[in-house]
């Protein structure tokens with residue numbers, strides 16, 4: 001991987017959320033992720049870009065062990081979150097996913113009320129001692145999801161009755177309700193119209209004040225708008241990682257340049 005470290009200030013260890021070292025992911029005999037070494041920063045939006053099938057989602061899912069749910073998937077190498085190996089047998093994947101939340105391509109609210117969509121995670125993780133505390137978490141999370149004003153008078157209505165963009169903000173609010181440290185987003189706007197996309201992008205910009213956000217996107221415009229760091233993947237390799245401005249204006253690797261200028265992908 002060509003990492004343009006020259007001139008870049010040395011990153012303080014405190015700023016690093018994930019360190020990945022020599023990460024490989026296999027699906028049976030398919031080697032989907034090859035030797036990926038990257039540091040993902042706190043309070044930063046990192047975009048994963050690259051042509052279809054290059055491994056963006058696979059690598060994203062390895063960061064909260066969602067690949068564990070795919071029987072033929074195998075992860076090798078080290079993935080450290082705040083210095084702790086997330087694949088250590090002592091780590092409970094359910095607790096890990098509360099710390100490393102995920103938002104998917106298609107909004108997927110539970111078939112429950114708006115309130116219960118948010119309250120579900122805090123209830124199972126015992127984050128509220130009583131109803132008043134749970135109410136506070138629900139309100140705070142919906143505010144963080146930029147949805148509170150639109151739903152505060154209908155919290156008992158089904159989450160599935162909201163518009164697509166509102167459902168996606170509900171899913172983001174649900175993910176933040178368990179007080180995660182990282183939010184993984186796999187093409188979170190691909191099912192949304194331009195107005196809902198703009199709202200979610202604005203929200204991502206706010207979320208980075210409190211979280212490390214990693215977003216997979218097919219839209220280079222979106223990567224350029226929302227992220228400060230960009231990682232370009234190609235055929236399972238992390239080809240280039242650096243400041244988003246630099247990746248889009250002055251890529252080091254010819255494969256990155258071909259992709260951003262539309263010659264591959």
Ligand SMILES: Nc1ncnc2c1ncn2[C@@H]1O[C@H](COP(=O)(O)OP(=O)(O)OP(=O)(O)O)[C@@H](O)[C@H]1O
Pocket residue numbers: 027030032050051052053054055056057058059070072
């Ligand atoms: N569940 C799975 N079982 C077997 N192979 C898989 C599975 N998921 C992904 N793959 C393979 O792993 C490789 C990487 O796929 P992945 O979905 O991570 O790429 P991607 O860059 O996210 O693609 P896209 O942009 O199209 O979503 C591909 O060759 C894909 O066919």
